[in-house]
Amino acid sequence: MKDLSYACSKFPAVSDPTADEVRRLRAEEKLSVRQIRARTGLGRNRVHELLRGVPPPEWTRRPNAKDGLRAEAVELRGQGCSVNDIAQRLGVANSTAYQWIRHLPLDADEETAARRRAHSKVMTDARWAAHRAARDEAQAATHRAAAGVVGALTERDLLLLGAAIYWCEGSKSKPWRRQDHVQFVNSDARLLGLFLRFLETCGVDRNMPTYRMSIHESADVAAAEQWWVHTLQLPATRFQRPTLKRHRPTIRYNTQEEYHGCLVIDVPRSRELYWRIEGLVAGLGAAIT
Incomplete structure (x- = not known):
């Protein structure tokens, strides 16, 4: 293979003044991409390409828009609020509220949790009892009508x-x-x-x-x-x-x-x-x- 080491010494790498300036503006003057574009007249993609590997200045890092709500959700959970209560108070979806506080148990001990589950079941049964009774009656009526079609088998x-x-x-x-x-x-x-x-x-x-x-x-x-x-x-x-x-040792229902x-x-x-x-x-x- 031909030795090209002489070429590297004879023709040193040429510095790109535009790239150097863009990196200087980022590192020394702490400018944002928009400010660098305004200063240099370069396009957005070109600026991002030249800044590859250069960390952005701290002031350009935007905080999460819901960090405050997340902290408030954690505080409400500590006060004993349920996921539904937290979601309603903060105006967010139940799934969002759950993701924020799922690592925090609602009750401090198992006895309190068992009482809460029992109360929840009583409330749910009372709420849906009439609906379930109507559903079961409709199902039974459909069964009777369908069974009456069969008759004797030949x-x-x-x-x-x-x-x-x-x-x-x-x-x-x-x-x-x-x-x-x-x-x-x-x-x-x-x-x-x-x-x-x-x-x-x-x-x-x-x-x-x-x-x-x-x-x-x-x-x-x-x-x-x-x-x-x-x-x-x-x-x-x-x-x-x-x-x-x-x-x-698996979960079986039969x-x-x-x-x-x-x-x-x-x-x-x-x-x-x-x-x-x-x-x-x-x-x-x-x-x-």
């Missing part, structure tokens, strides 16, 4: 419904994994009951499939199995050992007495039944196109 209805729900919730064969076998999993007893009716329509009574629960290990497994046996009128002798889901896990219905020697379901689903698809 054999054809059961075949179409059973095939449709199986295609939604049942195991299906894949091109890369051929598995022509009927296995249906769900936690809704009504949907499972409908699928059992579908199986009976296809000639599979409730003594033929095997049944297996998938349930959290923290639940009452024996009671859940008895619940499924009683609710769906299933033979207890056809139940296999349940699959227990190991407990992990821990009430109504929790019974999922039920797996497995139909042995069901290849032709699976093919029949495939045909029914194909027919449904053709009927809507």
Whole structure:
């Protein structure tokens, strides 16, 4: 590679007098960008380019317009004001007030906080009780009207419904994994009951499939199995050992007495039944196109 060191010594870097002047005005006279532009006649972008790396003078730094409101919000929080109260007093959004004081607890101790939460719940329930009652009544009326449309299910209805729900919730064969076998999993007893009716329509009574629960290990497994046996009128002798889901310390809401896990219905020697379901689903698809 050719040595060009001689060129650097022969032709030293040329200083830009305009850049030097702009930097001097900034560093020595503490001028703002607008003042420098007025003094030099340069454009805004050019001045910013020449001042790159030069810190602005302190007097040009504008304080946050809401610093005073933030300090007042912190003071109000210390007096025991809620986020809503602070937002209303200062004329800001609730979200803004929350961002300012979220690091400050409203109550100094847990007992006071618990009393406040209980009082808030009582007030909320009193405010919305009439609305919730009207909503629940409207929901019940809609349920009754919709249920009245159903009527008795024919054999054809059961075949179409059973095939449709199986295609939604049942195991299906894949091109890369051929598995022509009927296995249906769900936690809704009504949907499972409908699928059992579908199986009976296809000639599979409730003594033929095997049944297996998938349930959290923290639940009452024996009671859940008895619940499924009683609710769906299933033979207890056809139940296999349940699959227990190991407990992990996460937030779960399905821990009430109504929790019974999922039920797996497995139909042995069901290849032709699976093919029949495939045909029914194909027919449904053709009927809507």
